[in-house]
Amino acid sequence: MILHPSAKRMTSYLDGVLPEVQACRFEAHLAKCEVCRRKLQILRSASRVFGLPKRRLDAISESVMERVGQIGNLAAWNVRQAGQADSLSYERRQWNTDAPILGEIQSVDGTVFVRSGAGDKAIEAFPGCALRQGDRLEPAAEASAVVQLTNGATLHITKAADLSSLAEAMAAISSGASGRTLPPSGRRLQMRFTWASGTVAVAMAIVLAAIVVPKCFDAWERTRIARARRDVQRLALAEERAASRNAGYVPLQVLDDPARAASLTYDPTNGTVSGGDVWRVKQGDEPRLAPVISCIPDIIVSDADGDPDFFIFNNALDLDELVSDNTAASSLLKWSLVQSTPGKPSPASQGSAGQNQQAPPAPSKSPAPKTTPTSSTTEKRLVIYTAAFSILVSSVEDSMKDLLQKIEKWNGYVQTADLQRVTFRVPAANFNRVVEEISQLGVVTNKQVQAHDVTRQYVDLQLRMEVAEMSRKRLLALLEKAQKTEDLLKIENEIRRLTEEIEKMKGEIRLLADQIAYSTIAVDLTAKAAEAKPARPRAGVSYFPWINQIGAENVIRYF
Amino acid sequence: MSSATSDSPRSIKRIPRIAVFAAVGLVTVCLLAGLLWLARGGTFRMMTPENFAKVKFSRSAFGALTPQEDKLVVRHFSLREKQNLPFWVDGLRNHFVEDRGYTLKEEDEFKTDAGLSGHRFLFEIAMNDVPYCYELVLFTTAGWFRQHIYTAELLCGKKNFDKHGPAVENALKRFQARRGHAG
Numbered sequence: 037m038i039l040h041p042s043a044k045r046m047t048s049y050l051d052g053v054l055p056e057v058q059a060c061r062f063e064a065h066l067a068k069c070e071v072c073r074r075k076l077q078i079l080r081s082a083s084r085v086f087g088l089p090k091r092r093l094d095a096i097s098e099s100v101m102e103r104v105g106q107i108g109n110l111a112a113w114n115v116r117q118a119g120q121a122d123s124l125s126y127e128r129r130q131w132n133t134d135a136p137i138l139g140e141i142q143s144v145d146g147t148v149f150v151r152s153g154a155g156d157k158a159i160e161a162f163p164g165c166a167l168r169q170g171d172r173l174e175p176a177a178e179a180s181a182v183v184q185l186t187n188g189a190t191l192h193i194t195k196a197a198d199l200s201s202l203a204e205a206m207a208a209i210s211s212g213a214s215g216r217t218l219p220p221s222g223r224r225l226q227m228r229f230t231w232a233s234g235t236v237a238v239a240m241a242i243v244l245a246a247i248v249v250p251k252c253f254d255a256w257e258r259t260r261i262a263r264a265r266r267d268v269q270r271l272a273l274a275e276e277r278a279a280s281r282n283a284g285y286v287p288l289q290v291l292d293d294p295a296r297a298a299s300l301t302y303d304p305t306n307g308t309v310s311g312g313d314v315w316r317v318k319q320g321d322e323p324r325l326a327p328v329i330s331c332i333p334d335i336i337v338s339d340a341d342g343d344p345d346f347f348i349f350n351n352a353l354d355l356d357e358l359v360s361d362n363t364a365a366s367s368l369l370k371w372s373l374v375q376s377t378p379g380k381p382s383p384a385s386q387g388s389a390g391q392n393q394q395a396p397p398a399p400s401k402s403p404a405p406k407t408t409p410t411s412s413t414t415e416k417r418l419v420i421y422t423a424a425f426s427i428l429v430s431s432v433e434d435s436m437k438d439l440l441q442k443i444e445k446w447n448g449y450v451q452t453a454d455l456q457r458v459t460f461r462v463p464a465a466n467f468n469r470v471v472e473e474i475s476q477l478g479v480v481t482n483k484q485v486q487a488h489d490v491t492r493q494y495v496d497l498q499l500r501m502e503v504a505e506m507s508r509k510r511l512l513a514l515l516e517k518a519q520k521t522e523d524l525l526k527i528e529n530e531i532r533r534l535t536e537e538i539e540k541m542k543g544e545i546r547l548l549a550d551q552i553a554y555s556t557i558a559v560d561l562t563a564k565a566a567e568a569k570p571a572r573p574r575a576g577v578s579y580f581p582w583i584n585q586i587g588a589e590n591v592i593r594y595f
Numbered sequence: 596m597s598s599a600t601s602d603s604p605r606s607i608k609r610i611p612r613i614a615v616f617a618a619v620g621l622v623t624v625c626l627l628a629g630l631l632w633l634a635r636g637g638t639f640r641m642m643t644p645e646n647f648a649k650v651k652f653s654r655s656a657f658g659a660l661t662p663q664e665d666k667l668v669v670r671h672f673s674l675r676e677k678q679n680l681p682f683w684v685d686g687l688r689n690h691f692v693e694d695r696g697y698t699l700k701e702e703d704e705f706k707t708d709a710g711l712s713g714h715r716f717l718f719e720i721a722m723n724d725v726p727y728c729y730e731l732v733l734f735t736t737a738g739w740f741r742q743h744i745y746t747a748e749l750l751c752g753k754k755n756f757d758k759h760g761p762a763v764e765n766a767l768k769r770f771q772a773r774r775g776h777a778g
Contacts, residue, residue, distance in 0.1 A: 576694050582672040582744065583690055588697075588720055588729045591666050591750040594658055595650065 040072055041065060046079055139185035141165045146179025148193070418491040418548075421467045421555035425474055426482035432456055432561045435477055439559060446470050448554075456561050461554040474559060481562075494548050501541040508534045638671040638774050639745055644766035646759065665751030665759055671774065672744040680735045683744065684714045687733065691718055697729065705732050708768050711777050713745075719753070728756040732767055736775030743774040 041049075041062055048054040049062050066072050141148075141161050148161040151172045159165075161173065161181055173181060173193050180194040429435040432455065439458060443450060448462035448470075462470050471485060508531055515527045578584050641657050643649045647667055651658035655671040691697040701717035713734040720727050727750060734745040747770070749756075749763050 578686070578690050578694070580674075580676070580686065582674060583687065585672075586670070586731070586746050586748060587691065587695060588718075588722065588727060588748075588750050591668050591729075591748050594656075594668050595660065595666060 040069065043075070043079070046072070046076055050076070050079060137166045137168055137186060138171075139167045139183045139191065141167060142182045142184045142190075144179075144181045147176040148179050148181040149174045149176070417489055418494050418552050419464075420488040420490055420548075420551045421464055422486045422488070422557070423467075423471055423474075423555070424482070424484045424558045424560075425480060426560045426562065427474070427478040427480050428564050429478035429561050430564055432563045435561050439474075439477065439561075442473065451556070457558065458561075459556065459558040461556050464553055464555045467555040467557075470555075470557060474557070477559075478561075479564075482560075490548055490552065494545065494552075497541050497545050497548070501538055501545065504534050504538045504541070508538065636773065638673075638743070638772075639669065640771040640773065641669050641747075642766045642769050644759070644762040646762055647766075661751070661755070661759055663752070663755055665749070665755050667747070667749050667763060669745065669747045669770075672746070673738075673774070674742045674744060677737065677742045680712065680714060680733070683733060683735060687716065687731070691716070691731075696720075700728075705767070707734075707770050709771055711736070711770070711772055726753045727751065728753050728760075730756070730760065730763070734770070734772060736772045736777055738775035741775075743772065745770070745772055 045054065045058070045062060049059060054062065066076065141150075141163055143163055144161050150159050150161045150165060150167065151174055167173070167183055173183070175181060175193060180192065183191040183193065185191060427435075436453075436455075436458065440450065440453075443458075443460045443462070446462045446466050446469075448460050448466075451459045451461060453459070475483070511527050511531045511534065515524065515531065518524050518527055584590075637652075637654045639655075639657075643659055644667065647659035647661055649657065649659045657667075657669040659667045661667075688699065688702070692699055697718035697720050699716065700719050701715070703715050705713040705715040707713070711734055713732050716731040716733075718729040718731070720729055730747075730749040732747040734747075736743045736745075747763070747767055749759065751759055
């Protein structure tokens with residue numbers, strides 16, 4: 037019976053860690069045993085294939101190694117010694133396994149040797165053999181090999197090749213290829229550009245662009261419209277302010293190119309504009325918007341009074357375009373325009389716009405003298421003041437007497453009074469002083485002071501009344517000239533209606549004037565409650581519930 | 596439908612036998628406890644005094660009347676507040692005199708034949724301008740977690756008190772408290 041060395045001993049032998057005595061015995065056995073020699077060859081081949089140190093092959097069982105040895109291409113990996121010398125001495129040569137792999141031999145035609153380092157021994161190259169840094173390929177006569185480098189390049193090595201170029205190629209291999217270790221299988225992931233992949237990439241880019249670009253344009257358009265709306269709102273506010281300051285006239289606005297706007301001339305004496313197309317905006321009941329949305333004017337034209345009369349927008353955006361684009365904006369932009377040429381009003385604008393053109397925007401130059409009170413009343417606001425107090429006092433009677441005396445001192449008069457509440461009126465000029473003094477009557481538990489601005493209402497009433505009076509005067513003049521009875525009746529009815537209306541408005545004006553002139557103050561006096569004497573809490577009731585259930589009263593109640 | 600009918604027998608089979616025993620034992624214990632609670636009787640034992648007729652009684656109260664409709668009421672209160680007899684005596688005296696306006700005529704200790712100590716008050720009150728005597732006897736016993744208070748109240752006309760007072764006193768001598776222990 038022959039005892040064969042174990043796989044562990046073989047790997048130890050290959051690693052060179054087997055003691056000298058055991059190594060000699062093992063070599064003596066190998067010289068006689070063909071089976072162990074084959075196993076040794078398989079182990080070496082397997083270590084190359086798997087890229088593992090030989091000592092880690094201990095884990096591979098012998099049966100696995102037998103199967104590996106049966107693979108056809110591995111059987112061809114017969115390692116030969118260059119000079120057909122003792123194979124054992126060659127097989128113990130230490131390969132520089134730690135050196136980085138430069139490439140992998142793809143195919144070998146003929147006999148090509150791989151020489152490691154400066155040693156004079158080599159192995160025959162085979163497909164799949166790793167080419168490491170420091171290795172040299174030496175093709176035999178008419179032999180060639182193809183090496184796939186780790187950097188993707190392919191190197192063809194032939195006998196006919198120039199040795200110098202071969203040396204340079206090897207140097208390039210050594211310097212260019214980094215020390216990357218090939219995977220054990222020798223397969224690499226290769227990214228290759230093809231027309232199909234390129235076409236797919238371009239198609240994806242087009243699709244993405246088709247999706248993204250309209251979105252970007254929409255967002256840009258929405259931003260533009262939002263900005264335009266905001267500008268329009270600000271412009272409307274500015275026009276509102278200008279109209280209130282200029283007796284209802286809004287400034288002229290120019291929709292033109294900068295050159296034409298610069299050539300625009302304005303004559304403040306008669307309020308005419310020349311040198312360009314001018315859009316005049318008519319001010320109605322509500323402020324109307326101009327067809328320009330730039331809120332910061334480039335040129336402001338003012339006359340002597342300093343109020344802005346023109347706003348010239350060089351970069352104006354036409355709202356017509358905006359309205360046609362956006363339906364939402366159309367609801368916002370409710371404006372009416374009267375286009376006029378300087379000195380030649382259009383037929384549509386000959387009515388009110390023509391009248392407006394002759395009127396300078398400044399209040400002092402307003403054509404309607406009726407608007408003069410407007411400017412005067414806007415300077416001084418007409419306010420109705422009212423106040424209500426709830427006051428805690430020690431004695432209601434004494435406080436009431438004191439208050440009534442003070443009302444006379446304030447030049448006021450009592451409207452209503454009872455035991456605790458009094459409503460009186462004092463001149464509006466004394467209102468603040470009266471409020472302060474009332475607060476000192478006692479402890480104020482409630483205080484309400486209101487100011488109601490009736491300027492607009494007052495001015496409207498005045499204007500309406502003046503217009504009605506003018507109409508009535510004209511009717512009276514017509515009445516004198518009228519000859520037909522029917523006309524006389526109609527004119528008299530109209531005069532009667534106007535008279536009633538005028539009297540009604542006069543009454544309202546008088547009421548407003550009275551309320552403005554005298555402020556109404558209501559004072560509610562309440563006596564302070566006497567300090568309650570603390571009574572014994574829960575008199576007749578004990579904190580112990582059971583005691584509350586006994587007693588003569590409960591005995592009677594029990595039956 | 597079929598699954599429901601087939602599941603129920605399986606679920607019965609899965610109940611452990613020890614759980615059945617535990618449930619039956621628990622129910623039995625609860626029943627016994629209930630029976631004991633029912634069988635424990637009233638909270639006190641009070642003989643009806645002579646010349647009185649028992650008209651109302653319950654587990655914690657007793658009411659009797661004389662032919663003149665003088666009233667005797669004995670009640671039991673179970674309290675969380677545990678205090679001794681002098682505490683409650685002071686409390687009752689203060690409450691009736693100060694808060695309710697009763698006039699304290701007499702006050703002394705009272706002891707039953709069974710050795711239970713108590714306190715006796717005799718108040719005089721006027722209701723509808725009619726003077727009445729109100730006698731209150733207080734007993735206290737201490738339980739494990741609560742205190743038990745027994746009150747005996749006699750309300751009668753002033754002229755009848757001398758007639759019915761001794762009978763009530765004799766009956767109270769034989770009063771027995773069944774909750775707590777004299778302490």
